[in-house]
C-alpha cells in the first residue's frame with residue numbers, strides 16, 4: 605500500500621549531513637527506507653526552531669532542492685503534471701517561519717517560487733508572525749501573520765497548524781478558506797499533549813475539508829511508554845474518524861531516526877520509514893476496510909495537495 609508521509613524533517617537532516625561533508629544524502633540515507641516502506645510521497649520539511657534568520661531559511665531550502673534534483677529516484681512536485689513522472693514524490697514544506705520578519709509577501713513568494721506548497725508560521729515558539737504551542741495562550745496571529753496567511757491563501761499554499769497554540773489556530777481559521785491542514789498531530793482527547801488537537805479543532809479542520817496527519821512521535825501517541833505503540837496510534841485514527849469522517853485522516857510520521865540522541869525514540873514498531881507498513885497492518889487488524897486504509901495512507905493527502913497545485917506565480 606502506497607503511503608504519503610506529510611511530515612519528515614528532511615531539510616534539516618540534509619543540511620546537517622552536508623556540513624559533515626556528506627553528499628547524495630537522500631539517495632544514500634533516505635530513498636532506501638522509503639522504498640522499503642512503500643512511501644510514495646513525502647512532505648520534506650525545512651525545519652526552523654525560532655532563532656534562524658531568513659538567510660538560514662534560504663540556505664536549507666536551497667540545499668534540499670539541490671539534493672532532490674540530484675536524486676533520480678525523486679520527483680519534486682510543484683504542479684499537477686509532475687504526478688505523471690515516475691518516482692517518489694517530494695513536496696517541499698516549511699516548519700516555522702521565524703526568519704520572515706519583514707517583506708512578508710515577497711518572502712513567501714520566494715518560498716513558493718522554490719516549490720514550497722505547505723508551511724507553518726511557527727514551530728513551538730512565539731515569532732513575528734504567530735504563536736506556537738509553547739507561547740503565551742493569550743497571543744495569537746500578529747498583524748504580520750495576517751499578511752502571511754492572506755498571501756499564502758492567494759498562492760493556494762496549505763497552512764499547517766500542527767505547531768500553533770490554540771489562539772493562533774482559531775485566528776488562522778478566521779481567515780482560512782479551506783487551506784488549513786495539520787501535518788503531524790493526534791487527538792488531544794486520547795493524549796493530552798499541547799501538540800495534539802482538541803475535538804473542536806479537529807471538527808473545524810474537517811469542516812474546511814482539511815486533513816490531519818497522524819503522528820508517530822511517541823509523546824503524541826501516549827504519555828506512558830508502554831502505550832506508545834501502533835495499537836494506540838490507530839486508536840487516534842478511530843477516534844478522529846468517529847468524530848468527523850475518514851476523509852479527515854492522513855499520516856505525518858515525523859520519524860526522528862536521523863536526529864542525534866533520538867535514534868531509539870519511536871513508537872513501538874515504527875522506527876523509520878522502512879517500517880511504515882506496520883501501521884497499515886494494525887489498521888487492518890482494527891477493522892479499517894481496504895478502501896479506508898487507502899484513503900488514510902495516501903489518497904486523502906494526495907487529493908488535498910493535488911487540488912492546490914497550480915502555477916500561481
Ligand SMILES: [Zn+2]
Nearest residue numbers: 699767788858
Ligand atoms: Zn513538528
